[in-house]
Structure formats: C-alpha cells, structure tokens
Amino acid sequence: MPTGPIENERDGCEVLQGMRGGPGSVTLRHFRFDGKGAPTRFLILEIPPGAAEGSHVHYADDRNGTGAYEEFYYVISGRGLATLGDAAYPVAAGDYWHAPLDMARGLANADAVEMLKVHLTVVLRDPVST
Numbered sequence: 001m002p003t004g005p006i007e008n009e010r011d012g013c014e015v016l017q018g019m020r021g022g023p024g025s026v027t028l029r030h031f032r033f034d035g036k037g038a039p040t041r042f043l044i045l046e047i048p049p050g051a052a053e054g055s056h057v058h059y060a061d062d063r064n065g066t067g068a069y070e071e072f073y074y075v076i077s078g079r080g081l082a083t084l085g086d087a088a089y090p091v092a093a094g095d096y097w098h099a100p101l102d103m104a105r106g107l108a109n110a111d112a113v114e115m116l117k118v119h120l121t122v123v124l125r126d127p128v129s130t
Contacts, residue, residue: 013027013028013029014027014028014029015027015028016028018054019051019052019053019054020053020054020055020056020106021054021055021056022051022052022053022054022055022106022108023050023051023052024047024048024050024051024052025048025051026045026046026047026048026051026052026053027045027046028043028044028045028046029043029044029046030042030043031043031044038124039123039124039125040121040122040123040124041121041122041123041124042119042120042121042122043119043120043121043122044076044117044118044119044120045107045116045117045118045120046115046116046117047078047080047107047108047109047115047116047117047118048109048115048116049109049111049112049113049114049115050109051108051109052106052107052108052109053106053107053108054106055083055104055105055106056104056105056106057102057103057104057105058070058071058099058101058102059101059102060101060102060125060127060128061127061128062127067124068101068124068125068126068127068128069101069122069123069124069125070098070099070100070101070122070123070125071098071099071105071120071121071122071123072096072097072098072099072120072121072122072123073091073096073097073098073099073107073118073119073120074095074096074118074119074120074121075091075092075093075094075095075096075116075117075118076093076117076118076119077093077114077115077116077117078092078093078109078111078114078115078116078117079091079092079093079109079110079111079114079116080092080107080108080109080110080111080116080118081107081108081110082097082105082106082107083104083105083106083107083108084097084099084103084104084105085103085104086104090110091107101125
C-alpha cells in the first residue's frame with residue numbers, strides 16, 4: 001500500500017485466472033490514485049506466454065453489466081495479438097490502439113518466451129439508456 005502520493009506498479013497486483021475467458025493467468029495492477037482519476041482508470045496487464053485477456057465487449061448501454069468502458073491500450077514490452085471486432089492485429093512495444101464501446105476486444109501474448117506488458121487506460125462512460 002502506498003504511503004504517500006507515489007504508487008508503485010509492484011504494489012497491489014492481483015492474478016486473474018482465465019481473464020475474460022482467456023487461457024492462462026494475467027497479472028493485473030490497478031493504479032487507484034485514491035479514486036481521484038475517476039472516471040478514468042489506469043492498469044498494467046502482464047500476460048505470460050500462452051495466456052490472454054479473452055475477447056469481450058463493453059456496451060454503451062452496459063447490457064452485460066461489465067461497465068460502459070472505452071479502453072486505450074499501449075504495449076510497453078513484448079509481442080501480442082490484439083483483436084478488435086472480427087480482425088486480429090500483431091502488436092509490439094510502442095503500439096497503441098483504442099477499443100471503443102460496442103466493439104469486441106481482446107489481447108493474447110504472441111511470444112513463446114517474453115512477457116507481454118501493456119498499459120491500459122479505461123474510461124467509464126455514462127451508460128446510454130435503451
């Protein structure tokens with residue numbers, strides 16, 4: 001737990017088995033900023049070889065209860081395969097992309113040895129009523 005205004009990515013990590021239905025385990029670190037960043041959240045994903053964040057959708061009307069989140073991904077290190085809608089794209093360190101509301105997205109490690117490390121910015125939008 002941070003003792004001042006500076007947080008460290010090694011503090012407060014959680015390991016998620018089968019994240020969003022993907023294979024393997026993913027280490028997830030939330031940067032909480034005592035809630036001051038809302039409605040934006042910052043996370044680090046560490047995806048080992050053979051693991052993935054499974055494909056999922058954040059709907060504008062939050063019909064599946066996962067939150068009306070737009071997501072912005074930035075690859076810190078490693079190589080992966082990002083899915084957006086029905087398309088898959090190879091990604092590597094320095095690549096970034098936006099996953100808008102109502103579009104399926106997912107991310108898998110595409111390297112046999114190296115960890116895939118990704119900074120994820122998540123923006124919560126007010127759910128649109130249907």
